[in-house]
Amino acid sequence: MFVNIREIQIEKYDVIVAGSGLAAYALVKRLARGGKSALILESGMLEYDGTLQEDFTTMFGRGHFDAQYWPLHWGRMLGGTSAFWAGWCTPLTERNFRDWPISRKDLDPYYLLAAGYLRRTDAFLTYDKPFVPGFDYRPLSAEPALNLNSEPDLLEELSLADIALTTTLKELHPSDDRRSIDAISIYTPDGPDMLVKLREGQTVVLAAGGVGNAQILLSSSSESGQAVGNEEDQVGRYLMEHPHFYNCARILASADHILPKLPEDFGIAIPAVAPDDALYDQLGSIDLSIELLDSDVDLDDPVERFLVGNFTTPPIAYELNVRSEMPPEAENRLKVAEGHDPAGLRRLRAICYIGTDTFRAVDSALEFLSDTLVEAGPSRLAIRNEEIARNVTGGGHTMGTTRMGDSPRTSVVDRDCRVHGYGNLFVAGSSVFTSGGYANPTLTLMALAARLGDKISGTS
Amino acid sequence: MKKAPLSRRDLLLGFTGIAVGGAVATAVGLTFRSQIKKLVGLPGTPQDRTLPTYDDGWLLTEQEWAAFQDADTAVTSDILEVRDNVDIPGGDYDELKVSSVQECVTACEQDSSCKAFTYARASHSDSGKRRACWLKSGSTGTPVTGDSRYVSGRRDGW
Ligand SMILES: Cc1cc2nc3c(=O)[nH]c(=O)nc-3n(C[C@H](O)[C@H](O)[C@H](O)COP(=O)(O)OP(=O)(O)OC[C@H]3O[C@@H](n4cnc5c(N)ncnc54)[C@H](O)[C@@H]3O)c2cc1C
Numbered sequence: 001m002f003v004n005i006r007e008i009q010i011e012k013y014d015v016i017v018a019g020s021g022l023a024a025y026a027l028v029k030r031l032a033r034g035g036k037s038a039l040i041l042e043s044g045m046l047e048y049d050g051t052l053q054e055d056f057t058t059m060f061g062r063g064h065f066d067a068q069y070w071p072l073h074w075g076r077m078l079g080g081t082s083a084f085w086a087g088w089c090t091p092l093t094e095r096n097f098r099d100w101p102i103s104r105k106d107l108d109p110y111y112l113l114a115a116g117y118l119r120r121t122d123a124f125l126t127y128d129k130p131f132v133p134g135f136d137y138r139p140l141s142a143e144p145a146l147n148l149n150s151e152p153d154l155l156e157e158l159s160l161a162d163i164a165l166t167t168t169l170k171e172l173h174p175s176d177d178r179r180s181i182d183a184i185s186i187y188t189p190d191g192p193d194m195l196v197k198l199r200e201g202q203t204v205v206l207a208a209g210g211v212g213n214a215q216i217l218l219s220s221s222s223e224s225g226q227a228v229g230n231e232e233d234q235v236g237r238y239l240m241e242h243p244h245f246y247n248c249a250r251i252l253a254s255a256d257h258i259l260p261k262l263p264e265d266f267g268i269a270i271p272a273v274a275p276d277d278a279l280y281d282q283l284g285s286i287d288l289s290i291e292l293l294d295s296d297v298d299l300d301d302p303v304e305r306f307l308v309g310n311f312t313t314p315p316i317a318y319e320l321n322v323r324s325e326m327p328p329e330a331e332n333r334l335k336v337a338e339g340h341d342p343a344g345l346r347r348l349r350a351i352c353y354i355g356t357d358t359f360r361a362v363d364s365a366l367e368f369l370s371d372t373l374v375e376a377g378p379s380r381l382a383i384r385n386e387e388i389a390r391n392v393t394g395g396g397h398t399m400g401t402t403r404m405g406d407s408p409r410t411s412v413v414d415r416d417c418r419v420h421g422y423g424n425l426f427v428a429g430s431s432v433f434t435s436g437g438y439a440n441p442t443l444t445l446m447a448l449a450a451r452l453g454d455k456i457s458g459t460s
Numbered sequence: 461m462k463k464a465p466l467s468r469r470d471l472l473l474g475f476t477g478i479a480v481g482g483a484v485a486t487a488v489g490l491t492f493r494s495q496i497k498k499l500v501g502l503p504g505t506p507q508d509r510t511l512p513t514y515d516d517g518w519l520l521t522e523q524e525w526a527a528f529q530d531a532d533t534a535v536t537s538d539i540l541e542v543r544d545n546v547d548i549p550g551g552d553y554d555e556l557k558v559s560s561v562q563e564c565v566t567a568c569e570q571d572s573s574c575k576a577f578t579y580a581r582a583s584h585s586d587s588g589k590r591r592a593c594w595l596k597s598g599s600t601g602t603p604v605t606g607d608s609r610y611v612s613g614r615r616d617g618w
Pocket of ligand 1 (some may be wrong): 016019020021023024029041042043044072074075077078079080081082084085086088089167168169170183188207208209210212216345395396397398420428429432440441442443445
């Protein structure tokens with residue numbers, strides 16, 4: 001239920017969670033299964049508020065994803081960014097875990113749980129069919145998006161959990177030996193900041209979004225100057241998005257290239273193909289997905305008009321959207337910048353550029369697909385350079401800023417999502433992704449959060 | 461001046477529509493190995509292009525490319541006097557999208573009110589004009605010669 005932070009006994013909760021988005025939702029559901037209670041601190045309100053949104057999320061930045069970009073993809077309200085997401089889901093595949101300390105197998109049971117939380121059958125988790133040489137048909141699941149803001153009961157009625165709205169986790173206070181978090185500071189707009197001593201066994205989980213998780217750590221430096229979890233200067237680094245190239249190519253196809261029929265239980269799907277393992281290797285192990293969306297033959301395009309004559313039956317047309325991986329780079333990062341938000345958290349600066357390898361992988365994959373079509377018959381592909389080189393955008397997928405790894409030198413959390421060195425501090429969300437594949441992140445971040453719930457409650 | 465706070469709509473920007481896939485696939489018997497060879501060394505090395513690229517981005521075979529360009533070659537007509545590299549300004553009463561000069565010539569031949577035509581080649585710098593065919597009435601402007609983007613013709617001589 002909803003509680004007022006100033007009227008409750010905070011020490012009675014086993015876990016204190018910052019953020020009430022889909023990461024927190026999956027986490028708290030599993031915590032309850034393991035008998036652990038949770039207090040969710042949510043800095044937003046029940047309803048979306050434009051001023052609050054802007055006051056809390058304003059930041060600085062440059063690059064392909066700049067200062068305007070990140071705040072538009074980080075919702076400040078009950079349910080967080082779930083109020084805006086599109087609901088497209090697909091799991092990371094085995095190859096995407098190459099640099100992670102865990103594998104797809106570790107997440108398999110949790111992918112099932114996450115699919116269930118999102119009210120989907122599990123058909124899309126494993127569906128995969130050869131399409132043309134080099135590419136497998138791997139459609140995305142696009143069932144209606146679970147929006148925790150428009151269904152507040154889902155959060156309010158979570159068992160063993162309470163939610164404090166307009167309540168912001170503003171700082172973590174480490175113990176002298178930096179082996180745990182001793183206390184936290186909490187901001188609400190209606191009173192002085194609260195300093196809350198944690199009791200023995202109390203755990204903190206950051207589930208404040210891909211920017212928010214790093215922000216809380218980077219803002220927790222009052223005592224020593226060295227921010228919590230940032231002992232090796234890793235927090236905020238490896239910032240990643242999924243570069244999206246909308247309408248960057250087009251296919252005129254014969255009946256040979258009609259897409260496979262999906263099983264009934266797949267539900268609503270976005271038709272898409274992904275490179276098979278051999279092609280993926282050749283693309284420099286940069287993963288990507290090419291959506292093939294139904295379109296009409298464009299007789300105003302002279303080439304298309306000309307090509308139509310090559311088909312024995314009327315061709316079908318597809319518009320192509322590509323979503324690619326962006327390899328983790330330490331210099332793509334969030335850093336503390338000038339000023340503070342209303343709670344006193346540091347404002348951040350994002351520097352985030354997409355590298356040449358990513359653009360080249362997209363171009364090469366499209367060219368490869370074209371060669372394949374040419375060899376097979378009359379189907380042809382057009383590449384729109386402008387859309388690849390200049391109109392790239394993101395998907396609202398903020399990843400990598402509290403990266404998972406075995407070594408504290410190159411990561412922030414360990415394979416259990418625990419901040420290296422700190423016994424009672426964990427992170428839930430796409431900020432823990434070691435690399436991003438091309439898969440929309442939410443299903444995976446929910447699977448990781450559910451797994452974290454089991455880890456914390458000792459049931460896994 | 462403070463700008464308006466972010467609206468819900470602002471945050472939804474970037475969200476794209478949902479399409480549903482379907483239908484039946486046919487397996488394509490292709491040799492994947494031969495394809496792979498072409499791409500060895502990626503990424504980082506400029507690859508050997510196997511196909512000429514039209515600047516609109518369609519990746520055509522050499523034969524298709526040649527055939528496509530052929531369709532821009534001026535043709536002769538019994539009814540119209542066709543001239544290469546000429547633009548006739550004004551007098552348009554209809555604009556068609558055609559796939560060859562021939563198609564434009566035929567359209568003008570078959571319409572007795574068509575006194576002249578101008579055709580824009582597929583290589584025209586303005587992509588909106590490529591393979592456009594303007595049918596013209598009698599009252600046209602002075603023809604502009606030496607413009608390789610166009611082919612024109614007149615019913616009653618030049
Ligand atoms: C337009 C759009 C479309 C998208 N479409 C898709 C899609 O189709 N598929 C997909 O997989 N993903 C999609 N995403 C991404 C998806 O929305 C996110 O991955 C997901 O919602 C993140 O969940 P989260 O719980 O980690 O973070 P959030 O939902 O961002 O939740 C974080 C919460 O923490 C709160 N908070 C922040 N800081 C603090 C603090 N210090 N103290 C207390 N509370 C705090 C915030 O107010 C917020 O409520 C999309 C995103 C956008 C913007």
